[in-house]
Amino acid sequence: MSATEQEPWQWDEATWRGHVGAVRAGRPLRPARWPGGARAAVALSFDSDHETIPLRNDETQPGKLSQGEYGSRTGVPRILRLLRDRSIPATFFMPAVSGLLHPEEVRAYVEDGHEVALHGWIHERNMQLAGADERELTFRAADTLETLSGKRPVGIRTPSWDFSDNTLAISRELGLLYDSSLMADDEPYEILDHGEPTGMVEIPVEWIRDDAPYFTMDRYTSSRPYTPPRGVLSLWRDEFDLALEEGGLFQLTMHPHVVGHRSRFAVLRELIDHMGQFDLWYATHEQLAEYVKRECGL
Numbered sequence: 001m002s003a004t005e006q007e008p009w010q011w012d013e014a015t016w017r018g019h020v021g022a023v024r025a026g027r028p029l030r031p032a033r034w035p036g037g038a039r040a041a042v043a044l045s046f047d048s049d050h051e052t053i054p055l056r057n058d059e060t061q062p063g064k065l066s067q068g069e070y071g072s073r074t075g076v077p078r079i080l081r082l083l084r085d086r087s088i089p090a091t092f093f094m095p096a097v098s099g100l101l102h103p104e105e106v107r108a109y110v111e112d113g114h115e116v117a118l119h120g121w122i123h124e125r126n127m128q129l130a131g132a133d134e135r136e137l138t139f140r141a142a143d144t145l146e147t148l149s150g151k152r153p154v155g156i157r158t159p160s161w162d163f164s165d166n167t168l169a170i171s172r173e174l175g176l177l178y179d180s181s182l183m184a185d186d187e188p189y190e191i192l193d194h195g196e197p198t199g200m201v202e203i204p205v206e207w208i209r210d211d212a213p214y215f216t217m218d219r220y221t222s223s224r225p226y227t228p229p230r231g232v233l234s235l236w237r238d239e240f241d242l243a244l245e246e247g248g249l250f251q252l253t254m255h256p257h258v259v260g261h262r263s264r265f266a267v268l269r270e271l272i273d274h275m276g277q278f279d280l281w282y283a284t285h286e287q288l289a290e291y292v293k294r295e296c297g298l
């Protein structure tokens, strides 16, 4: 019986150690100080998925697609106005197909000084793809975003944080500065590839600091929002408050088609009002990755 046919309880030590050791958190990247002596760093991100989630699921009906269209048509302008008003830079992770559907939106991100970064081709599920297909789609997405935004993307967030056995090798081949799909810390760290330092920065994410799990509903499944928007505000404020106390990073993942709705947008605005009381460094994921890499001598 080969290793792949074994049940996990039958694995020998080399097998379970091998799985755990493939992609691992390395040295912490916690700088002694933030730019300007700020008390903490804030990295806001928006995954501009729009129509690509239903498309990825082969749900091509107009009703489903219109839910994604809301993100681009209504959510993004609302978000950009707020960020402009508060002078906050952010990172927009965008599937290439979403960028091709909304090229004017990509230009608006760039004009406002935001970062545009990789988020797959059509929000594909990497863990269901052969390595060669994942590689081809990721490279094609990088070329497409470069054409649309005028700049080669330097960071990736895998769609649905679906980080496959092949993702790290593909990101390294692309020469990316950072990934933002893994969850081994609250603070940035260097990614290890089979124990070897990669020089690549991880800006960790978590479902706790994501709007989708709290707000998403599906008419025909049991997926229903279970946390009221003000409850989400309370959770995110607590996450921020402890990051501030620790002098660390507060990173947040949102989606224009989710947080862009009025009753949820109010939560984002109140959170930004709360953070506005403190001396903070607001950075794109690229600026953050560059800073921690330099300051920590990576």
Ligand SMILES: [Zn+2]
Pocket (backbone or CB within 6 Å): 047, 049, 119, 123, 159, 160
């Ligand atoms: Zn996404």
